[in-house]
Amino acid sequence: MASVSSDEWRAVCDKFTNAQNLTVVESRNDPENDPFRSKYKARELLREIYCTLKSFEAGEGEEESGAESGEQRPPEPAVDGQREDGYDRGLSGDSPAGLRAAKLGAVEYYLGVNHVDTEELSAGQEHLMTCMKLLERCGVSSENVSLFIHVRNQLGILSAGWDETEAAQGFLETAESIYQRYLKEDGSPPTDMTEYFTTEENLLTHQERTKRFELAYTHTMYYLAQVYKNLGETERAATYCHSTLQRQLKLNQFSPMEWALNAATLSQYYITKGQYMEGRHCLSAATVISDLAGEVPSEAAAQESETEGERREQLRQKRAEIARCWIKYCLNVLQDSKKLLGDSIGELDTDRQEELKTARRREEEEEEKGRKSALLFGSEDTFDSIASLEEKVRCLLPLDFTEARAVFLVGQNYVTQAKEYFQMDGYVTDHIEILQDHSALFRALAFYEEDLERRCKMHKRRVDMLEPICSDLNSQYYLMIRRQMMFELAEIYNEMMDLKLTLANRQSDTESLDNHTVNKFNHLCSASTKYFQMFLDSLCSPEGKIPEHLEEEVLRPALVARFRVARLYSRLITSSPAAQLENLDKSLEHYKYVVQYCEAHPEATATVETELELSAEMVGLLPLQINRIKAKMVANN
């Protein structure tokens, strides 16, 4: 650039640096009622740069047109299959003309971003489109590829903001393919856009260039994830989120705790889709990376300094949250397996168990292949630690008690961890949710346990865990939670009752049950009834009136509760006919309620079909039984 003196050029560079400084640094200090002050100043500077460049161009153009016209390749005509991505275009990226275009383009880019920042979106878009057009004539090269990608990122964001999701997708996917092709065909650290206006001495290192370039592409991935989500392609969105996380890790552009939490959250997405292998991988990586965040400051240190105290809180809380994500993993694995293995009445179907075990041997080979294709996290140091954590818990569904128990124990371990932070006093809701998860883990494990006595003991553990808490809670603040707990406790007692009954019947088919068993049995019945009744009472108004209309969320539980109570009353064992009569009367009352409610509210019928059918039958049968007993009583007197 012989015609441009180095002084003039230096002036341009200075202006640019100033503009950047205003945009990034000074703008933070702008007052609230004039929030874009610095940015407007930056804009002026950028415009001046633009004019200066144009004048340089005018000057150079005359000089060069003679010299270069012969050498300049004519722009290639459109060829079949030519892609939009800018490759194979006329001007070479590193020719002087190409460089000029890139510089002008860069100024347009910065002007565009400036306008977007000051909320002048249309103007911003214009500048960005101009930038793109300037580059259109050039081929992609290491001098301009960064700009190629940045401008498309910005256009993608803009289009999305205007609900032109497909346009956004177009821009971003183009950026993606440019990046990939560049890496394949060239790969050298490309010029960063700020370098267009720096003097020789201030050029960036290769390392820094690469870092910025890769960061731009990471953003492309991230924006694509969001665009896919908006398009409803959640699977692709998740894959791109995964890639973003992966890149952050690989390029060392992450803060450990934040990354760990994001990975843990992503694992939850995978879990809801039943993709346990990916979920496990995310969770293991999250655990390993969270350890990188360092030691938790001690209690003493926390007392002394507020920042240490906060750090302690943060670290402990986030690690506890990761533990909770693990709990959900274990729970879902067990529950899914239970669904697979369960038969129509909810017992373990041994035939199906056999089937699945044979099928699994085939699956394990598949798993190996799957591994390779799935995206893996980590660098050399973390790879092993992640893998070793993964080995501790299976990702294939457990098919028998031993396997289930292994998963259960892992889950239980994380329960303990999580409860350390989420203590009752301070985190009531969280603490209880953890307990509910623990209870659910037991419940799932009980499914695999063949010995009914041991099964009962597991349910007893659940009761011991939940019962004391239910009464402690303020009924006003924790209405929802109390209801859940009451219902769950009622169901557990019901379950235990059924188990006791089965056990007793197995022991002695012909002999009658002994006193102890009868008492135990009745106790369980009453406990279950009590909690169902508490649940139903909680639905009543403060005066005690039964609601005429049940809200959707409580409709089915309320009717089921009635149904169960009815059944429980009819099952109570008593030798006195009078008491038996009383029980059956109550039972009938509740069965009738179910039938009557469904008659009055036809829409409710669908939610409780089975129960309604049985209730209707009982409403028919019970009166006969009641009359028989009455008759017997009269006869005996």
Place this chain on the structure above:
Amino acid sequence: MRSKQKYEMSTIWIEEKHLLKFSRIELRGVLSVFFVCFDKTKTKWKRRKLKGMEFRVGAPVEGLLVFVLSLEGPSALSEHAKSEFKRVFQDLGVSVLSGASEGYNVCLFAYGQTGSGKTYTMMGTPDSIGLTPRICQGLFRSEDTFPDEQNSSRVEISFLEIYNERVRDLLGGGEQKKRASLRVREHPEKGPYVQDCKQAMDLLEEGIANRITAATHNHDASSRSHAIFTIQYTQANLENNLPSETVSKINLVDLAGSERADYHYCRDRLTEGSNINKSLVTLGIVISALAQNSQMSSSCQSINSMASEVDGSTVGSHSSSLSGGGGGGGGGGGGRRHCFIPYRDSVLTWLLKDSLGGNSKTIMIASQWNNWQHCEKTMAGMCLFR
């Protein structure tokens, strides 16, 4: 469920022929928000009901009272308008107090852009006091009307500021420089509370107005923070010779200026709109939204799924014989997979949890022009927590 809906409307005329209307709706179970847009260009007012903005807030909600009015900035108000507002305040204040004395929790939100008159509405100036001092006065006045000694009451007041998710006590005594932030916790008995927060007991009514205005000046960065003024009103009465206590909480919340882009309280997890988050810092939000959408179940429904799963037990056990096996529960039912999303509700939502669901009445005052979409989002964010 809409059978109890009734609303009244009245018109207030202000100079320049701008209409100011408000509508009051009382509903059961469903929160419906009516907005009045104050349109300068036209002389007709626009009333918009936000369709599809019906939320279930907890379960049996005794009645949500939503009251919205659209105001202009205080300086533009004429004398006539000011006296009309007095009337409005009285009306509002009465609803608040009656709710509280019946034992309901009441929560009143003032929402709107900076400078649109929220603080004026809530606090007022020494010559023209706003809602909060009026409500306090009203509370003390109502006590004078208790006929016998049997009923007594206790009033506890606290005034907090939430800025950047940190809680500061504005009544915190002399050393105003102390900016230690307080922790928000949940207690099994007391519900959500702020640790170490000062509660002033039984301030004299003259004292209240002064304390409040002084505290409002401490409430700096007011456009970016939320201020919560809480009155805990305990009434002791004798019912059938048994002492009982009715405790109700009145929360008067002055929300941060709605034009601030970073609404913490508005971080709706069900992300809507196609706006792209630019910074990688928000990756967590995007992933949370993915997981949240896949799960699509709330804690309410976990009772439902519990009830569904125990289907199988009914088979084979309905015979009249008292023996009979029949399997226990378990199995069956296509349940959803439940996950845990590491997401913290904003401090504001957590503290006001008890006021936004279950046994409470919520009132919202929106002072803004036409961006009711933001208000929509706020209510959505608040009501769809958990």
